[in-house]
Amino acid sequence: MTDPNVRRADLTALFAHASDADLADTKAYRLQSTPRQTQKSLAILALRTSVSDTETPTSNQELAMAAQETDIVIIGGGHNGLVCAAYLAAAGQKVTVVERRGVTGGAAVTEEFHPGFRNSVAAYTVSLLNPRVIADLELAKHGLHIVNRPYANFLPTSDGRYLLTGGGGTTAEVAKFSAQDAAALPAYEAQLETIADLLRDLVLETPPNLTSGSWRDALPDLLGAARLGNRLRRLTMDERRVLLELFATSAGEFLDGWFTSDPLKAVLGFDGIVGNYASPYAAGSAYVLLHHVFGEVNGVKGAWGHAIGGMGAITQAMQRACVARGVSIHTDCAVEQVLVEAGRACGVVTATGGVIRAKRVVSNIHPRLLFEKLVDPAHLAPDFRARMTRYKSGSGTFRMNVALSQLPDFTCLPGPGGHLCAGIILAPTLAYMEQAWIDARQTGWSKAPIVEMLIPSTLDDSLAPAGQHVASLFCQHVAPELPDGASWDDHRDTVADLMIATVDKAAPGFAASVLGRQIKSPLDLERDFGLVGGDIFHGRLTLDQLFSARPMLGHGDYRAPVAGLYMCGAGTHPGGGVTGAPGHNAARAILADIRRRR
Numbered sequence: 347m348t349d350p351n352v353r354r355a356d357l358t359a360l361f362a363h364a365s366d367a368d369l370a371d372t373k374a375y376r377l378q379s380t381p382r383q384t385q386k387s388l389a390i391l392a393l394r395t396s397v398s399d400t401e402t403p404t405s406n407q408e409l410a411m412a413a414q415e416t417d418i419v420i421i422g423g424g425h426n427g428l429v430c431a432a433y434l435a436a437a438g439q440k441v442t443v444v445e446r447r448g449v450t451g452g453a454a455v456t457e458e459f460h461p462g463f464r465n466s467v468a469a470y471t472v473s474l475l476n477p478r479v480i481a482d483l484e485l486a487k488h489g490l491h492i493v494n495r496p497y498a499n500f501l502p503t504s505d506g507r508y509l510l511t512g513g514g515g516t517t518a519e520v521a522k523f524s525a526q527d528a529a530a531l532p533a534y535e536a537q538l539e540t541i542a543d544l545l546r547d548l549v550l551e552t553p554p555n556l557t558s559g560s561w562r563d564a565l566p567d568l569l570g571a572a573r574l575g576n577r578l579r580r581l582t583m584d585e586r587r588v589l590l591e592l593f594a595t596s597a598g599e600f601l602d603g604w605f606t607s608d609p610l611k612a613v614l615g616f617d618g619i620v621g622n623y624a625s626p627y628a629a630g631s632a633y634v635l636l637h638h639v640f641g642e643v644n645g646v647k648g649a650w651g652h653a654i655g656g657m658g659a660i661t662q663a664m665q666r667a668c669v670a671r672g673v674s675i676h677t678d679c680a681v682e683q684v685l686v687e688a689g690r691a692c693g694v695v696t697a698t699g700g701v702i703r704a705k706r707v708v709s710n711i712h713p714r715l716l717f718e719k720l721v722d723p724a725h726l727a728p729d730f731r732a733r734m735t736r737y738k739s740g741s742g743t744f745r746m747n748v749a750l751s752q753l754p755d756f757t758c759l760p761g762p763g764g765h766l767c768a769g770i771i772l773a774p775t776l777a778y779m780e781q782a783w784i785d786a787r788q789t790g791w792s793k794a795p796i797v798e799m800l801i802p803s804t805l806d807d808s809l810a811p812a813g814q815h816v817a818s819l820f821c822q823h824v825a826p827e828l829p830d831g832a833s834w835d836d837h838r839d840t841v842a843d844l845m846i847a848t849v850d851k852a853a854p855g856f857a858a859s860v861l862g863r864q865i866k867s868p869l870d871l872e873r874d875f876g877l878v879g880g881d882i883f884h885g886r887l888t889l890d891q892l893f894s895a896r897p898m899l900g901h902g903d904y905r906a907p908v909a910g911l912y913m914c915g916a917g918t919h920p921g922g923g924v925t926g927a928p929g930h931n932a933a934r935a936i937l938a939d940i941r942r943r944r
């Protein structure tokens with residue numbers, strides 16, 4: 347048992363003074379990743395392994411044939427596992443990735459869900475993927491092409507009008523509803539951008555870990571905390587107040603303070619309830635809103651785009667980057683146990699009894715799956731285990747794909763047009779979103795649900811036969827677990843019909859155009875992807891589960907409470923989304939420990 351002695355601090359102080367705990371490591375890490383060093387590492391790897399650029403993952407059977415040895419084994423081939431593997435391999439480590447599913451990519455995958463129709467199965471739109479990760483893994487060279495969406499959002503209103511944002515026309519569109527809101531919008535965006543910039547600076551940093559011990563142990567954390575303190579000091583007092591508001595209040599209250607018109611508040615506030623099973627007036631939802639604006643697409647800050655070929659194109663490019671660096675990848679290969687000897691993680695056992703021994707073990711999976719299923723409780727402190735059972739995980743997300751014979755035709759804006767390339771939000775007001783949450787709490791789902799629809803085939807003709815289309819329906823505010831012990835398996839079709847009927851109400855004829863559909867209830871998301879409670883972020887993005895406290899205070903630096911065991915998934919800083927940041931940051935922490943011979 348090696349649970350470090352955690353110095354408790356109140357969370358306000360944490361966010362006021364924290365900074366990059368691995369600052370001292372960063373310089374050396376970058377040195378390790380310089381092209382010359384990388385070339386050298388790759389050359390060594392080329393001698394040591396016979397992996398070729400075109401090699402595909404091997405199956406569980408091949409793996410089970412012999413006990414394997416590697417420097418580092420990564421549990422889970424989600425995008426963060428792949429990013430972590432690529433960085434570690436570039437630094438000369440022999441890395442093995444083991445993935446439970448038949449394909450790598452985790453929640454960022456593309457599938458043919460109806461004959462001739464392909465789409466992203468879970469994650470469906472890109473913005474948060476870190477530019478440094480894109481560059482370092484040379485994802486463009488490995489086939490990734492991301493395009494910007496010409497319009498941001500299209501929101502039909504309850505009185506038969508619409509709001510269409512992006513494409514250079516936002517101010518005029520907002521002015522249709524409120525001249526005052528149109529005038530206030532630039533200042534709102536500038537303020538949010540300043541805070542989003544701060545967040546962008548932090549996503550690739552390791553949060554200070556707040557451990558106690560000798561001054562030598564604490565030094566990197568102290569340096570990191572001082573650096574963050576300096577960054578915060580650069581904010582004006584007004585900006586610091588906004589930062590506090592965004593971390594502590596609700597999206598609804600924040601937006602009510604700026605604007606009066608319902609459609610604008612609904613378009614902006616939708617980000618506060620994505621994956622966040624809460625009212626838009628729940629404290630903490632303003633942070634979830636912020637979490638969705640720190641990304642960028644092709645240099646355009648805050649924009650959302652589309653990966654040609656769907657989200658699987660991102661993870662396939664990552665897999666190619668891994669293979670090119672010599673990473674060994676095994677699919678259809680669930681890990682059942684983390685091996686711990688003399689208090690140190692030293693490998694994994696797979697479901698078929700295969701053993702992979704390694705100097706270090708890295709987990710890309712949900713923290714609760716790791717600590718409740720794979721690590722023997724004898725190796726974890728009782729307090730840690732008890733807290734982990736209380737780690738909050740559950741989104742109100744119901745995800746569908748539909749194959750369409752034709753494009754939808756909206757009553758409020760008939761015919762084809764740029765609005766069909768936007769994120770189409772069917773939830774006209776924040777009050778509507780709040781009611782959907784209240785209904786879901788009481789009965790499992792609302793008769794007036796929240797649906798965001800994206801039609802990626804308007805930007806990507808590789809997804810559907812000519813003249814036909816695919817749409818992603820990202821529906822919010824169903825209960826992660828149904829009341830009275832009811833199972834989602836008994837209700838998923840009813841709710842899928844409701845989601846389609848909701849679109850049909852705004853675009854009559856939509857239901858008749860549906861040729862096929864794929865449904866992912868919260869239970870499906872848990873079973874298929876290992877997302878506990880269907881949580882799209884590997885755990886809720888609440889203040890008590892962010893930054894140094896993700897997944898738990900004292901383990902915010904990617905190091906688990908067992909020596910040699912690390913975490914690199916969305917259950918670590920900076921949380922969920924297809925960012926690559928946890929994978930990047932975990933690799934840096936692991937390389938720092940290798941250097942220090944820990």
Ligand SMILES: Cc1cc2nc3c(=O)[nH]c(=O)nc-3n(C[C@H](O)[C@H](O)[C@H](O)COP(=O)(O)OP(=O)(O)OC[C@H]3O[C@@H](n4cnc5c(N)ncnc54)[C@H](O)[C@@H]3O)c2cc1C
Nearest residue numbers: 422424425426446452453469470471681882916922923924
């Ligand atoms: C419906 C939905 C919509 C979303 N939409 C978006 C979006 O549009 N844009 C965006 O940026 N983000 C989106 N997200 C969030 C984003 O997809 C996730 O936060 C992100 O994919 C997490 O990546 P990860 O690599 O940390 O984990 P995961 O993608 O969850 O990967 C973990 C991997 O571990 C594997 N695994 C689990 N247990 C084991 C085991 N015992 N042995 C071996 N392997 C195991 C799993 O099979 C999986 O492949 C969405 C998520 C969902 C579910």
